[in-house]
Amino acid sequence: MKIKIRGELLDYLIQLAKDFYPNEFGGFLREKNGIFEEVLIIPKGYFGKESIYFDTWLLPHDENIKGTVHSHPGPSPRPSQVDKKFFSKFGGVHLIIAYPFEAWNIKAYNSDGLEVKIEIID
Template sequence: MRRVHAIEVQVLEMINASAQSVDPNEFLCMMRAEDGVIMELVLLPGTVSGDSHGIIDVWMAPVDFSLCGSVHSHPGPSHRPSDDDLEFFRRWGGVHIISCRPYDMGSWGAYDSNGRKVDLKVIH
């Protein structure tokens, strides 16, 4: 998977708006990047947004190498990955964004497949 270094601000806004609209459930989808920049959210069949800690069924994902990772929301104050999240990140690879309340430009974090924080530049 190609290295991702930035995200379009519109994508972040869409993540926050979607997370806000399903709160107190979790929002969950995949992301697509071009030239290392996250440009698009990709909803997949098998994506759930429920109050259980939903994780995408990886095996439902089409083979699409432009997919760069996942995004999901935490209806709580922390965007730290849970143990389930870390397990998923490890299996999937790529970069993963978690957005938490209050779903603004400061309430998200990006993580690599080992659960380490990744610095993503926000492109305006």
């Protein structure tokens, strides 16, 4: 399995991770024509040093929301057990951007927590 993401969006997500540091940030990814194009940041989210929380009831009804993204303030882009539990409930694709928040330290996972390849589209 491979996901496609717009390069401009990936750059923006990296910048968000840097801006929120030392806290985590998180959002939902919107896909158009098989390519992730936009991120939605849910209002009233909690972005802490070790976890994030957002109320998914505040998510708009949008069938194009196909994934999530969040940052790890530490150097590991591997999902925690809490991440894997969330992945299994939300489904789709999940990006983790780890410190120092560069493209080489981003990983994507499916709803089972298995890594999938990322293709950057210009």
